[in-house]
Amino acid sequence: xxxxxxxxxxxxxxxxxxxxxxxxxxxxxxxxxxxxxxxxxxxxxxxxxxxxxxxxxxxxxxxxxxxxxxxxxxxxxxxxxxxxxxxxxxxxxxxxxxxxxxxxxxxxxxxxxxxxxxxxxxxxxxxxxxxxxxxxxxxxxxxxxxxxxxxxxxxxxxxxxxxxxxxxxxxxxxxxxxxxxxxxxxxxxxxxxxxxxxxxxxxxxxxxxxxxxxxxxxxxxxxxxxxxxxxxxxxxxxxxxxxxxxxxxxxxxxxxxxxxxxxxxxxxxxxxxxxxxxxxxxxxxxxxxxxxxxxxxxxxxxxxxxxxxxxxxxxxxxxxxxxxxxxxxxxxxxxxxxxxxxxxxxxxxxxxxxxxxxxxxxxxxxxxxxxxxxxxxxxxxxxxxxxxxxxxxxxxxxxxxxxxxxxxxxx
Amino acid sequence: xxxxxxxxxxxxxxxxxxxxxxxxxxxxxxxxxxxxxxxxxxxxxxxxxxxxxxxxxxxxxxxxxxxxxxxxxxxxxxxxxxxxxxxxxxxxxxxxxxxxxxxxxxxxxxxxxxxxxxxxxxxxxxxxxxxxxxxxxxxxxxxxxxxxxxxxxxxxxxxxxxxxxxxxxxxxxxxxxxxxxxxxxxxxxxxxxxxxxxxxxxxxxxxxxxxxxxxxxxxxxxxxxxxxxxxxxxxxxxxxxxxxxxxxxxxxxxxxxxxxxxxxxxxxxxxxxxxxxxxxxxxxxxxxxxxxxxxxxxxxxxxxxxxxxxxxxxxxxxxxxxxxxxxxxxxxxxxxxxxxxxxxxxxxxxxxxxxxxxxxxxxxxxxxxxxxxxxxxxxxxxxxxxxxxxxxxxxxxxxxxxxxxxxxxxx
Numbered sequence: 173x174x175x176x177x178x179x180x181x182x183x184x185x186x187x188x189x190x191x192x193x194x195x196x197x198x199x200x201x202x203x204x205x206x207x208x209x210x211x212x213x214x215x216x217x218x219x220x221x222x223x224x225x226x227x228x229x230x231x232x233x234x235x236x237x238x239x240x241x242x243x244x245x246x247x248x249x250x251x252x253x254x255x256x257x258x259x260x261x262x263x264x265x266x267x268x269x270x271x272x273x274x275x276x277x278x279x280x281x282x283x284x285x286x287x288x289x290x291x292x293x294x295x296x297x298x299x300x301x302x303x304x305x306x307x308x309x310x311x312x313x314x315x316x317x318x319x320x321x322x323x324x325x326x327x328x329x330x331x332x333x334x335x336x337x338x339x340x341x342x343x344x345x346x347x348x349x350x351x352x353x354x355x356x357x358x359x360x361x362x363x364x365x366x367x368x369x370x371x372x373x374x375x376x377x378x379x380x381x382x383x384x385x386x387x388x389x390x391x392x393x394x395x396x397x398x399x400x401x402x403x404x405x406x407x408x409x410x411x412x413x414x415x416x417x418x419x420x421x422x423x424x425x426x427x428x429x430x431x432x433x434x435x436x437x438x439x440x441x442x443x444x445x446x447x448x449x450x451x452x453x454x455x456x457x458x459x460x461x462x463x464x465x466x467x468x469x470x471x472x473x474x475x476x477x478x479x480x481x482x483x484x485x486x487x488x489x490x491x492x493x494x495x496x497x498x499x500x501x502x503x504x505x506x507x508x509x510x511x512x513x514x515x516x517x518x519x520x521x522x523x524x525x526x527x528x529x530x531x532x533x534x535x536x537x538x539x540x541x542x543x544x545x546x547x548x549x550x551x552x553x554x555x556x557x558x559x560x561x562x563x564x565x566x567x568x569x570x571x572x573x574x575x576x577x578x579x580x581x582x583x
Numbered sequence: 584x585x586x587x588x589x590x591x592x593x594x595x596x597x598x599x600x601x602x603x604x605x606x607x608x609x610x611x612x613x614x615x616x617x618x619x620x621x622x623x624x625x626x627x628x629x630x631x632x633x634x635x636x637x638x639x640x641x642x643x644x645x646x647x648x649x650x651x652x653x654x655x656x657x658x659x660x661x662x663x664x665x666x667x668x669x670x671x672x673x674x675x676x677x678x679x680x681x682x683x684x685x686x687x688x689x690x691x692x693x694x695x696x697x698x699x700x701x702x703x704x705x706x707x708x709x710x711x712x713x714x715x716x717x718x719x720x721x722x723x724x725x726x727x728x729x730x731x732x733x734x735x736x737x738x739x740x741x742x743x744x745x746x747x748x749x750x751x752x753x754x755x756x757x758x759x760x761x762x763x764x765x766x767x768x769x770x771x772x773x774x775x776x777x778x779x780x781x782x783x784x785x786x787x788x789x790x791x792x793x794x795x796x797x798x799x800x801x802x803x804x805x806x807x808x809x810x811x812x813x814x815x816x817x818x819x820x821x822x823x824x825x826x827x828x829x830x831x832x833x834x835x836x837x838x839x840x841x842x843x844x845x846x847x848x849x850x851x852x853x854x855x856x857x858x859x860x861x862x863x864x865x866x867x868x869x870x871x872x873x874x875x876x877x878x879x880x881x882x883x884x885x886x887x888x889x890x891x892x893x894x895x896x897x898x899x900x901x902x903x904x905x906x907x908x909x910x911x912x913x914x915x916x917x918x919x920x921x922x923x924x925x926x927x928x929x930x931x932x933x934x935x936x937x938x939x940x941x942x943x944x945x946x947x948x949x950x951x952x953x954x955x956x957x958x959x960x961x962x963x964x965x966x967x968x969x970x971x972x973x974x975x976x977x978x979x980x981x982x983x984x985x986x987x988x989x990x991x992x993x994x
Binding site: 225328 | 674692733760784821895
């Protein structure tokens with residue numbers, strides 16, 4: 173009963189409050205990783221170009237490197253004649269020099285020879301003889317080429333800290349000769365499950381009243397998606413001592429600790445008591461104004477964020493997606509939250525909701541209609557049938573059928 | 584010159600035509616994978632529930648298991664009295680039997696004892712004595728519990744083929760005791776780069792006119808994103824025999840072959856000739872009505888889809904994202920394309936475009952404004968500066984400043 177009374181001290185918080193106000197300082201260390209393992213990893217510092225890129229002026233068209241001034245006034249009716257002196261070969265220092273009134277044949281990507289300041293497209297020329305070309309249109313300086321530092325000047329930021337690397341960021345780093353980079357280490361996320369009814373997911377034959385621990389499997393996948401490394405701390409019976417012991421052991425090696433609590437009130441109280449016993453500063457909130465997901469605990473114990481999830485699998489996954497994944501990402505150094513795919517749809521039926529509470533409603537998409545899926549929050553099938561979910565804001569008293577809603581899509 | 588003339592036989596295709604019309608039949612084989620490696624993997628067949636889930640009727644509230652009929656007429660003013668006979672323990676076969684006019688204490692998640700058909704919430708009861716409870720509200724049959732097969736009936740489809748598994752799908756499979764599943768093998772995607780100017784990305788010091796192969800690094804990351812396994816086939820000089828040899832060798836072990844062609848017209852022609860020499864049915868299109876990305880080759884040689892990308896890194900990545908990734912996914916068994924995150928924004932300036940051609944314009948987001956980024960298609964910095972891109976449709980002659988556009992966001 174002590175635990176149940178203790179709970180009264182903690183106000184139920186709004187989700188927006190939790191996202192803004194619960195900000196554990198925990199961050200992972202920095203590790204050096206090979207570039208080819210960089211997709212989705214978070215640079216720990218700005219990665220700057222050491223040298224100009226591409227490093228030399230390059231033709232961007234097939235044609236002739238010229239001095240732009242030599243082409244002024246050229247037209248189809250009155251072409252300018254330039255003397256051809258060799259070719260700039262791909263991947264080599266140009267061996268030819270551009271003479272005034274001259275032109276050097278050049279292919280897209282080849283280095284522009286010294287003194288040339290433009291490349292005239294082959295389509296705007298004619299071969300007058302072996303040594304002479306006609307230029308039919310003038311070019312301006314800089315036309316038909318990229319400057320030696322146009323892709324990046326020395327010191328230019330090629331990748332910024334806090335934002336996961338995208339495929340083309342890796343390309344840019346490769347172009348700059350970056351082969352390893354300092355990245356925020358992936359957060360280790362310990363996952364403990366409690367519940368006298370739970371057995372490992374690998375259990376082939378269930379005893380009466382037993383259920384497989386589905387939540388830990390799904391949470392592990394969400395931890396992966398958030399850039400973390402899940403570590404399973406085991407299934408603990410609904411017993412305060414056992415739970416405290418397991419959580420304390422898990423805390424030692426973890427950057428984030430996640431407990432999916434037992435489903436009954438007593439089990440949840442035991443979880444709260446065990447979390448409270450883990451250390452300072454302790455529980456930040458016990459209860460979120462959220463459906464499903466009210467019995468959520470957010471805590472910080474000995475410098476490790478602790479997330480106590482509701483016992484129902486669906487509630488646990490909703491809460492972890494909404495509140496847990498942002499914590500894992502923050503610990504892993506993400507300063508820019510990822511963008512979620514969304515789609516606009518028309519609500520197929522009325523959705524009642526209580527003001528002051530965020531409602532997460534799973535929906536199936538049927539054309540441009542979002543059809544809400546209902547059912548007990550213990551049912552995973554409501555999640556697996558869903559294409560995404562919608563958020564009924566805290567201020568709303570509900571949404572009317574036909575209203576336009578934004579559905580956040582699962583991928 | 585033969586290659587250049589040969590090219591005239593191939594019409595430039597629209598992107599929509601290519602996406603609908605170029606459908607190589609290649610599919611990867613089926614492999615058995617452990618469930619914990621299932622995130623994002625594609626089930627090769629429907630995975631069905633073998634037994635009902637949760638497997639027994641479970642309480643969804645803390646309270647008392649009862650026969651609903653025994654509570655009819657109960658009210659605060661006129662409670663119904665039920666005789667308490669023990670408790671249903673979590674995770675065990677209920678040892679107590681429900682007698683007519685009786686009640687069994689039960690916690691959320693515990694098995695509902697035989698003959699009970701509802702659970703009345705503890706809040707709607709009072710303890711009258713040690714053996715007697717007052718029920719203050721009637722419950723209907725099925726209230727306060729989930730049925731034994733409510734999450735899944737035997738034979739229910741838990742995961743469908745062709746759709747990559749999401750975190751909660753893994754949870755559902757875990758609940759059903761699935762520990763391994765048949766999945767489409769990841770497609771092996773061979774990547775060859777051509778260009779006399781290219782050196783490996785690991786080259787520390789560049790010679791004059793040389794550039795590091797940035798495209799291969801970025802393409803490898805996009806292959807990963809599309810569920811494939813990239814295999815680097817090397818950098819080949821712009822030489823028809825060398826290229827044909829390398830591509831033929833790469834084709835043997837690949838499910839998809841990607842060639843980023845040299846940037847000059849001559850190098851591109853060599854690529855087309857080498858691809859044409861690889862086998863039947865050969866080149867499907869040579870040229871897409873796309874900017875950037877026109878010089879794209881789509882081919883099928885000896886049963887392997889072959890994608891010839893433009894030589895400019897930015898063009899190559901735009902084309903691979905638009906056309907190449909869907910091919911990799913299809914080969915890997917995806918029948919449902921992934922959803923891309925998008926955001927609505929207001930175009931910051933006019934965008935001219937030619938009708939009949941798809942334009943991919945990189946944009947930076949500034950508040951709700953989409954600011955187009957311009958520059959040579961050889962510049963990777965245009966991509967790395969972008970938050971996403973917008974598609975100017977084939978039918979459009981351009982987009983006016985201020986128009987609402989949908990930006991597809993990079994993650």
